[in-house]
Amino acid sequence: MVKLTRRAALGTIGAATAMAAMPAFAAERRIRHFWWGNPERDRRTFEVIDLYKAHHPGIEVSGETIGWGDYWTKMATQTAGGNMADLVQMDYRFLFEYVRRGALQSLDEHIGNGLDLSNLDAGPVEGGMVDGKLYALNIGSNTQVMPYNIRLLDEAGVDADVINWTREEFGAACEQITSKTGARGSDDYSLTTENMEAWIRQEGYEFYDAEGNVAAKAEDVAAFWQFWADLRNAGIVADKNKTVMVDASMSDWGIVTGDSAISSCWSNQLVAVQSLTQDTIGAAMLPHKAGGVFGQYIKPSQFLALTRDSTDVEAAVAYMNDWVNDPEATAVLGLERGIPASSVVREALAPNLNEAEKLSVEFFAAVQDKVSPLPLPAPKGAGEVRDAFARTGTEVVLGSMDIMEAAERFVDDAQSIVDRAR
């Protein structure tokens, strides 16, 4: 047995330490990207990661993906633990919160210096700014859309202009579709916050004011519920049991099942809706108040943001740059995350789009000059307000609560939720 002296032992430990440290020089550089996704999005993203690794040898990228529901939980846990991924997918509603808490790094110093934004439209880029500094890179824009079944609308003889239609014209179309085709006119959106918020905007103001308080008047919320209640009671929108179905997935939507002719969603979902729907779909705007504004707006659908825990900023910024400029990467990404902000990328994609993708590009172009400006991000607690809206909406739809009373309670609840979240 070899007898170890103190010195030899120290020497061995020292050498071992040096050995352990050695690979650090030759080690691959490594960045992590974390996003919420679905199988299709994950496939495309991993393909982009492979492209990046091919273009930047020596840099390892690890992709981490999870569904939307668990994404923010994991993100909060990682933020609390100080091990955020270098790059995270960010949503407009959470952007301010994460920036204000110092979880994200500003991208200003990298613009024109690793991050080329020269081909990007100004509007979508500004959506990623907080207090005048850029914190998040737009990787796709979105707007609300009502996909409709072209065949059913034709059969019913609906000739309304579905871009410029009013609430009354929408109701009349539902009536016509139901009486002529047997399918219901539309799904019922009494539980969907975005549709209610657009309604409020059509009344000329935002649901939240600039201080983040609930500005919505109970009578306007009640009018929204009343609008749908009238259609529901006339039997020309989806049955109440379908409307209150917990966690309905896209395959339960009326447009997909054929139970109704019109549904409502985000424009980057058009491709997925078409792939599940037998008939060809068209794209309509939300019906608006006659003589008023349209109420919907173009929203940055997703961002890529650089976190404070990033260790290899240079590699991370190069990765971000590829996402909006690299011809191969942007071709793989396509329109899946929304409409790209870069005009060059849009032109390059145009010749290879399928019908549903063309539809979303055309729809986007058609609504461009009708939409309202991007509202301020919703205050903290807005996610909880959504839950409260669906909860109260369920009682309204099932008729277990008077509409005006429900609207007053919801507005009260919403204000106390944002008060508490401050």
Next chain:
Amino acid sequence: MKRFLRRNAAGYVFLTPWFLGFFLLALGPILASLYLSFTRYDMIGAPRWDGLGNYEYMFTRDRRFWKALTVTFSYVALAVPARLIMALGVAMLLDKGLRSISFYRAIFYLPSLLGASIAIAILWRQLFELDGVVNDVLALFGIQGAAWISNPDTSLYTLVVLAMWQFGSPMLIFLAGLRGIPKDLYEAAEIDGTSKRRQFFRITMPLLAPVIFFNLVLQTIEAFKTFSSAFIISDGTGAPADSLLFYTVFLFNEAFKFFRMGYASALAWVLLLIIGFFTAITFLTSKYWVHYENERD
């Protein structure tokens, strides 16, 4: 002290794995959650001391807290007796000395193995939806079904039915208890011409009381902790209209959806007190209705 150690050392040595787990893994988080329950903590910033603020808000201003209690207590009050009666009934059937009893025992126990799983919760939703199997069967008898899960008036009952269906583990314990009752007692009663009903209430129930007590305590605790089935069936929110807002689902939402870790910690401690209170009540009342064979010796 020395004598105590000498007598009990072996026991403590055997308990070391549990002690290690408790002190290394559980104790820290438990103390941390007690501390956090007095703070406001959103997981991104540092916790801020808030004294009794969370507890005050919970009891005086949080409507959903009371709703969660109502839902959970209704569930416990319905599901625990339903499951125990079901379990006792099946145990008594199996105790008749059927052939291939081990086969039936396994079959009846199966739902309990699957019960806590996500798959069953999803299956449950399919069964009780508007176009689900339950309504298809009802339609055969000309009965117009309903949207059992999406309707706040009926959704909780679908979970009670799920709880009933998972009667396996109390059933096994009842079965063991029934086997332990001396058969000659029944024979004597038979000779005296005692009715079956009377036999059940005068022989079976009293002699089974310790087992009933054991099952009652365990199942009550279990019922208070119901989470995964309610979470899945309600899409994680307690929907429809908070009718499935189980205490644990509420707690999870506060912690991991709205990031109020401090408040959620306070909720967890209140749940601990509630479960402790009910267990204590059951134990205290037990001396009036449970007696143990060996106490008489």
